[in-house]
Amino acid sequence: MSFCTHTSHIFLNSVLRKQKNMLKKKKEPKTPVTTWSVFLNFLQQLSLAEKSYIEIGFLQNKHKSFLRKRCKYDRIYNTSSNRQLRYLDILNHIETIIQRNSLGFIDISMTAVRAVFSLECEILEQLFKALTELQRLQFLPSLALIHGAHTRLNAWESKMQNRERLKGAVLSKFSLYFHGTLAQQTTPNDMRQLCSKLQHDYYQKMVTFQRKYDAACVILLSDNQVSCDTTDYDSFPIIVSYPPRSPPQLDMILKMISETANDLLNMDKVIYKFSSQEQCTYILTTVEPNIYLVIFV
Template structure:
């Protein structure tokens, strides 16, 4: 490896390990004390700027609300990367036919910056979608991350950028595995979901092992030596695992004791099943149910209990047919807003005689149904065997579940 290659390889090794102070010192040592400003000196100055931008990226600086105004330059991270591409182009043009090695560096780093911009755009879409009152279409995000992977699989392949290529691939694969898992969860496929969550976990562990963990002070994550973006992806994995534990609670519970199951679920990012139990007991709901509307391929559910995914108490309510009919007739469920409905039915006592001259006995069934869609074709239902107002029915539900 040539001296310049070795220098740049070490620089990108520091960047990939989150050692930004070391990368800055490494560049400073390479600069001559005096002399004319050559294209290579300009390139070294650029590397220091790149280190600052990479640290900002790992701190999720692209989420900061820095908007362009009439008299103010757009100083968002995405705009910074665009400015840096222009700087690289100038350096490349200044050394044409003179320093092909430097030209190659500029071209490869430009490819890397393009990949960064694509990821910034993806994360920005995810953030905006999470703030909207709409369901996230996991398949669309999966297609986008797979497009990014395919687009840049042959990019920035110079040996000097090998460390950055490795961590970029791990980051993309973590996102890919998690969105694949969410797609499989919507279809209630147990084994594919489990394998994909494990795949994301393994890649996060491999990425963490590459970090040397400089001292970080990152807002909400002050006590962690890991960068914010990495912690955010860890939390996303935790959220997917929590959803997995709810959707397949009954399957998992059959593999261990109730005490061990409660202990394992208590260590999750969110113990959704215990929240269901606590809510049902606290507000005396007849049942709390997660169910599908038969439009998904549930390859693991017991046919007799289908379409219920999980419920507490663990039984099928006699009002199940009413619930399914209500779901199919309620267009408002396409939004994230909960719907509350009250129904009063008169039923014949099944134990009364139908012989002529024998009186028939009737009773009134009054129930309040609270419904919301949590995934396309997956619904969350709370049933009260009494009349509740819309305000009372949900009882600050968002704080309890």
């Protein structure tokens, strides 16, 4: 636990104990409710909520504070449920929050809170920047940003067991998008073991899906912002596929993506194409604005 976080815990625990003692002295069985007693009761709840915030307890489902329903962190959760997630928009919001509040902790007693606030914002900023670079399939920038977030997480609150939830999600996506690159750095067995320790082993999910439903191939492709009028399919890199090979139907798949580009703008839409010549059904959908999942059976 960092010194700032430890100090904030001591301070809050001390305040909480004093408030409880004051509340016990003021509470009598038949004493009428006064403005002062109402204020003390609210102060105790506020202190508990603040203590919960410092411990990041409000992110857990077991305990809900009286301010839980109005917590602004809900906005991040609600946004994450939307498949059409725009990382740059979220980054702009985070940067706005940092700018608006960077000078809001002038009092020396707020030093510990300022340290926690700064770390939280920096961690979110680093991870959403990493997601932006992942969307652009940039290996080294993504890796550097994930490392930066990891360094900041180590300096952050150590009690929260699932404090690395967002980092785990970014690492899981990183391991899928750059599976081929990472696999070249180690043995297949070690690669499987490393991926199995991730929050989500997306590559193994792809393998399991392909085997369970006997699909001919499952592929992730990137259009690299290619115009729909172009026939230069070399700029459609295969991000990852299983079985791990370039399918002979690749030209047909890329043509389908170009022909259905407008429909694929809707990320919730799944397109089915049947080839009577090959007696094969192609299933296409958009994973991210420039990345497509294709399954053919």
